[in-house]
Amino acid sequence: MFLRRSLTFRQIIWTKQCQPHTFYRLNSTxxxxxxxxxxxxxxxxxxxxxxxxxxxxxxxxxxxxxxxxxxxxxxxxxxxxxxxxxxxxxxxxxxxxxQIKIRDPIKRDAPIAPYKTLDSFVDSAKLKDLNKQEIEYIWRARFQKDDRSMVAILGATQFSNMYALGFKNRTFILPLAKESGGYEMHFVQWSFVGPETTHCMLTTLAEYKLHNEYAKPHSTIMFHQELAHEKDVVLMNCHVEKESNVSLADAQFLILNIQRFYGAMKSISKAKLELLEAFNRGEEMFDMEKLIEEATSFE
Known part of the structure; x- marks a missing residue:
């Protein structure tokens, strides 16, 4: 995916204020x-x-x-x-x-680790005997000591909306406001790794443009669908890499916008859907200003 319209970032400008100096000429000998x-x-x-x-x-x-x-x-x-x-x-x-922290790419000859299913974290068979509230309690407790992780419980219908839009629109970009001014862009990629496991990965756009498919995601969101039919729940967990310069709060904001643009809320606005589809069509005049407006407005 290439954007022909260049991404503009606000520059940090240091202004040095110079005080006027008065010079006196000494004429006396x-x-x-x-x-x-x-x-x-x-x-x-x-x-x-x-x-x-x-x-x-x-x-x-x-x-x-x-x-x-x-x-x-x-x-x-x-x-x-x-x-x-x-x-x-x-x-x-x-x-x-x-500056945006640029990390080394994934080594091309690195072995591909098998993806993690729900059983990699908890005993899914035992969860089937519990109610939704009990499942949520155990799921949150499982990651309580990991200060770089986030978890959530989604309804089956809620996730199916995200799944459908993610399958059709597998990539996107989201802005993240920086304290120094301007916005840092993050690349969103959906990966349907297994019959009951879906990943959504977040990478800084700077790293993705530099390393392409070998860029390291700073956050990987995992959706586990093993309990969707029986318990009407999809369990989500996300890990934010410690070596990245993305804070947990930054990752939470990006995940919130993934939900907003991919239909996890009760409804998705027409403007957000149009931006999502326009990006995946590869439109030359993709409206970055509109994207920032939609991503930062919570009306």
């Missing part, structure tokens, strides 16, 4: 300054026990020379270079902190 303050200097010399200003200067000559050497030992340019290097380092870190 040393002789003029001495003449101007002669009386005050002579009075100060006599207070300190000297007969004249010249005697005071002679007495303080050694102290003045020592002070000059001390001041000359300070290299203001070196200090400035150090300050500028420190500021450049801070700015670089700030930039890197707000």
């Amino acid at each position: 040393k002789a003029e300054l001495l003449q101007k303050y002669k009386d005050k200097l002579e009075a100060k010399a006599k207070i300190l026990g000297y007969q004249s200003v010249e005697d005071l200067n002679e007495s303080l000559k050694d102290d003045i020379e020592a002070r000059k050497k001390q001041l000359n030992a300070i290299d203001p340019l070196k200090d400035l270079e150090g300050f500028e290097a420190e500021q450049a380092s801070k700015m670089k870190k700030n930039i890197l902190d707000h």
